[in-house]
Amino acid sequence: MSAKIQNLQELRDQLRAFVAERDWQQFHTPKNLASALSVEAAELLEPFQWLKTGEIDELNVETHTAIRHEMADVLNYLVMLADHLDVDLLDAATEKIQLNAQKYPVQAARGLALKYTELKK
């Protein structure tokens, strides 16, 4: 139907149109969007909960498709929330990687799944 979208701005524009057509802005407070995002993230976790690792060869086609749709829901709510709160998601993501690089220096963190507060300096 519609042309393939190229970036997060185009996704945001599709979502704005979808919501406006249905007059759903009234429900989309940031609080409600954050709540919905959190529910979708749990629905994404659900198919993994009794699996060993959830690697791609442990998933059948139906489960993979279901997971893909839940990932889409998470992204869509995240983009709508970012739109409300004036957050540039790519900027925020790279900024967070840089913060994490400081909290988890390669030498101290290598091979360890510890919280940064537990790492040897």
Place this chain on the structure above:
Amino acid sequence: MSAKIQNLQELRDQLRAFVAERDWQQFHTPKNLASALSVEAAELLEPFQWLKTGEIDELNVETHTAIRHEMADVLNYLVMLADHLDVDLLDAATEKIQLNAQKYPVQAARGLALKYTELKK
């Protein structure tokens, strides 16, 4: 430090490098990534939980920054999970919008926060 990234592929590449340098692939099963994503989504919800709406003027600067960082965490885990499961996030997101457009036709869904199973046909 690094140049501004332009798209989700570049974000994925930054995340791959960050993880590989720390030898963290061993912890990053899809199941664990989905679990971490769900935890971050809840941390994103946390600052909103006692607010009325969470609109931008109800948030002080510290809270807005904290929310922005939690949104970044959600996106980063989502991109890493998509990388493991060979999911194109933008394709999945638009596909889901189209599915939702069928489940929530404009006439039936306009102004209503009902589940599609509860809408009048």
Place this chain on the structure above:
Amino acid sequence: MSAKIQNLQELRDQLRAFVAERDWQQFHTPKNLASALSVEAAELLEPFQWLKTGEIDELNVETHTAIRHEMADVLNYLVMLADHLDVDLLDAATEKIQLNAQKYPVQAARGLALKYTELKK
């Protein structure tokens, strides 16, 4: 069928029997139980997400029943997890209330939905 249970110990015993009959102990690691609990908590949140307050008169009978069942799921996973980790839930709950009473002294916290780190001493 079974007699009305009286306390959390009897609930734990019913759950132990249910799991043992189905040979499900193998799936019930604490990690998996915590994950399942978190998924059920999100399913409990889901019916509230677009409501104003979720007070009892805003819920129809079906929704109230669905919420009641999700609350049951949360409690059941919590009791199973407590069984694995040797946690006495009532003791832990009262201990936590006492800790919170220290973090949120009546004078400082009265009428405020702030984190304890933000309260005036």
Place this chain on the structure above:
Amino acid sequence: MSAKIQNLQELRDQLRAFVAERDWQQFHTPKNLASALSVEAAELLEPFQWLKTGEIDELNVETHTAIRHEMADVLNYLVMLADHLDVDLLDAATEKIQLNAQKYPVQAARGLALKYTELKK
């Protein structure tokens, strides 16, 4: 300080007093309580997320204590929500076990971590 409590009703009474003293009823809509419960459930999941199984011998004392406190938070919010929505938690929990016994008959479900919709009849 206070005498050891014996059951969920006494826990509910302690929580009522704690909330009333701080004039926090205004924040405790069912929606907000469900949201807070979901956040605490995720905080409970967080210490498990990079572990293999989270069995008791994989947890150090600090982590076990932290988990115990998060379990307490989940129970406390669950009891407060049940109080708002007139839900008897023990009744709901046993009713749910009986429903699950029908959805997961021993013969069909034994040793399988499948959803009931995927079980052979």
